[in-house]
Amino acid sequence: MARIRLSEILVGAFMALGFVALFFLAMRVSNLSTATTGEGYTLKAHFDNIGSLRVRAPVSMAGVRLGRVEAIEFDQATYQAVVTLRIAERYDQIPSDTFANIFTAGLLGEQYIGLDPGGSPDMLTDGDRIEFTQSALVLEQMIGQFLLSKAEDGGE
Structure with a gap:
């Protein structure tokens, strides 16, 4: 027993x-276990289309994660998405002319923000805005453009 x-x-x-x-x-x-702790500094970026970008999505440069997306809002004056990025304190040397792109990890993976550094001697600081952005590529729009171009070419 x-x-x-x-x-x-x-x-x-x-x-x-x-x-x-x-x-x-x-x-x-x-990604809930790696939620941001509020440390670091914030940057804002305006995009025409963020696709399926989500809060807590990674922000990386050269494949290294620098931070996460902290908030996503809609600006009713410009009709753009305003994305707030939380960057870790140790990455405080990001040039002011850095370019922000929305990429997809893999073919159907999650979206993230990739930063391409510029060459400016001035650096971004807390609350600054990233001026140069590239919106997400939406698969449906790309297919539509492809089909339209094929129809204009006569289907060849």
Whole structure:
């Protein structure tokens, strides 16, 4: 009887560890475990179309993550999306003429913001705006443009 009870306890402990591991895996995949702590500085960028960019999406330069998207809002005066980026404090040497692009990780992966540094001697500081941006490429628009160009060419 004691042997059966011990095996039930071990199975229960194993199941509990499995659920804990599954929880941490879900947190890691959803990027909730790496939420920003409010440290660093913020930059703003205006885009005509952000596609499916989400809050907590990575912000990277040369493949290195510098920060995350902190907020996404809509500017009713310019009809543009205003994206607030939280950049880690240690990356404080970003030129003021840096270019911000919205890229997709893989063919159908999540979107992120890629920064291409400029050559200005002036650096971006807390609250500055990134002036040069490139909106997300929307797959439906690209297909529509392709089909329209094929129709104009006579379908060849």
